[in-house]
Amino acid sequence: MTGSIKGLERFDSPTKGRSLRVTRAFKVGELIFSSQAYSYVLSLNERGCYCEFCFTRKEGLAKCGKCKKAFYCNVKCQKGDWAMHKLECSAMMAFRENWCPSETTRLVARILAKKKTQKERCVSEKIMLIGEMQSHVEDVDNEKREMNEADIAGLYRFYSKHLDLPDHKDLLTLLSQVSCNGFTIEDDELSHIGTAIYPDVALINHSCLPSVIVTYDGMSAEVRAVKDMKPGDEVLISYIDLLYPTDDRNNRLRESYYFTCDCQECKSKSKDKAKLKVRKRSDPIETDVINNMVRYARKAIREFRALKHTKNILLIIITWSLFELLEMCEHSLEEMGAVFDDSNIYMLHMMYQAMGVCGCMEDLDGAVRYGEKIVKPYSQLYPPNSLNVSSIYLKLGRIYMLLDKPSMGLNAFKKAMAIMEVAHGKDHLYLKELRKEMAQK
Structure with missing residues (x-):
């Protein structure tokens, strides 16, 4: 049964399919909703700067006593992260410098681990289940297919000891879903911190004239209005960097998300x-x-x-x-x-x-x-x-x-x-x- 988020409703757009709109007015800067991550992973480049569990940025983080690679605020954070960190801890010690899964591989491993233990709808799936996310697996080109195959090889190499991996077709679908729906968590200067999956936020469609922006508080996503919105307005974010001209933007959208934008800016090219x-x-x-x-x-x-x-x-x-x-x-x-x-x-x-x-x-x-x-x-x-x-x-x-x-x-x-x-x-x-x-x- 589909859940709900106050002030929002899911609807089917005749041109965009599954969509999200507001049911009340929102002012610029107002929080529309927040969402915990279904699954997330800290970038390896940021280890030692951020807590692996809560993404708090501070000095003096404590190392994992086993692998000495992961860092935490305290014992509480370390225990909170163990269900996910144990996927990597022993492997990092065994493989040492040869431990090199991609960030996507690491995130997919965590999603699979969560699915295995999940008994009911997750708090990040109030209006859309993770399995409902669009995959476009049939649209993937040869280059991306090769990348997906490399990520699957990484799953088998680095995670097979702790995970019962699904069949090849299901893995390809999940990798494509992560590629199309993953969010890059960034700091105040837009430097990459990690990657996460938010099924409810993934329901939001793209526009080059967005009505909302997604920012992060730790690993939680926050969706705020960047223009005044009235009841019935669609919630729209930008999937891409909006600096570029119309043709460049749409080339990027087709390459990464397999559609062409038809917003007013793309029509007018103003x-x-x-x-x-x-x-x-x-x-x-x-x-x-x-x-x-x-x-x-x-x-x-x-x-x-x-x-x-x-x-x-x-x-x-x-x-x-x-x-x-x-x-x-x-x-x-x-x-x-x-x-x-x-x-x-x-x-x-x-x-x-x-x-x-x-x-x-x-x-x-x-x-x-x-x-x-x-x-x-x-x-x-x-x-x-x-x-x-x-x-x-x-x-x-x-x-x-x-x-x-x-x-x-x-x-x-x-x-x-x-x-x-x-x-x-x-x-x-x-x-x-x-x-x-x-x-x-």
């Missing part, structure tokens, strides 16, 4: 001209030159995304030194800058990458230089209350403070806070930490 702005020149730039540069830019972005998908940032640094990465950014910016305006989204993408690399190199002046070029166009091109904008203000604020520019730092923090109070709620831990940060200056 922001595409601003997003694809070219340099003003006395001799107008020919269309062919612009199209060729767009192709060049998309290729450069694909190369960076491929690097980002490398399992460990250390491997990136070994393969590509930070200087080489920065040179790659600067070369792309020089090439594109002959045609594109600085506010063009492909220029902004490369500047964002360059800002990150400068940060890793502790080149604070370089990071600020790129950040200052990014922040105004971001504010104009992203929808209101976008975390992509608040995260840039946060990063800039923290760099200004390190450069001993407190007034500029506090100004950036205030702009970040205005967005975060809507997206996270005024009492969120990130806001409390930011207020402390500001009070110290």
Whole structure:
């Protein structure tokens, strides 16, 4: 029997299928609902920084006494996580440096373990069961099929001792469901912390003009309105980064979620001209030159995304030194800058990458230089209350403070806070930490 969430109802949309809408009015920043994770996993890169069980970020976490790899706030958290951690604990000791399942494999193993012990509907399945989530298993291309097969091989290699694995077909379906419905848990600067499954939140459809935003309190998902909503309005989130023009967004949606968006923004393409702005020149730039540069830019972005998908940032640094990465950014910016305006989204993408690399190199002046070029166009091109904008203000604020520019730092923090109070709620831990940060200056 389907459960319910106060103020919401599930319905069947004639164009989108299963959907969610509000049954009462909600104001901007108001919490529509929150959901505990059905299952979740902390990223290996964040071990030692966050508690594996509650995702609390703090220093002085205690190690698991057996594997010495997992970290917890206290004994209570360690005991709470044991049902899931035991899937990995002995395997990590046995395989040592050869223990290397993907994050998806780790999450799927935990889902299977939970399903085995689950006797009734989970609190994260009030309006949709995990088994109801869309899989699109029949739409998976060869590349994704190979990735799924590699994840299945990882399940057998690293988890078969503690799990009775279902048949191959069911595993492929579950992996496809996780791929289409998994949520990336992020921190205040949008850095990846872990991955989770929230069946009720997965019911929400996509729009490039979203009505809500999903943020995280520990491992719980919180859905808040980013525009005023009236009874009957559909609850809509964005599945993708909304900076990019219509064709790019829909290519991403087709690749990852197997549909094309038909929201008002995709129909009107009202922001595409601003997003694809070219340099003003006395001799107008020919269309062919612009199209060729767009192709060049998309290729450069694909190369960076491929690097980002490398399992460990250390491997990136070994393969590509930070200087080489920065040179790659600067070369792309020089090439594109002959045609594109600085506010063009492909220029902004490369500047964002360059800002990150400068940060890793502790080149604070370089990071600020790129950040200052990014922040105004971001504010104009992203929808209101976008975390992509608040995260840039946060990063800039923290760099200004390190450069001993407190007034500029506090100004950036205030702009970040205005967005975060809507997206996270005024009492969120990130806001409390930011207020402390500001009070110290």
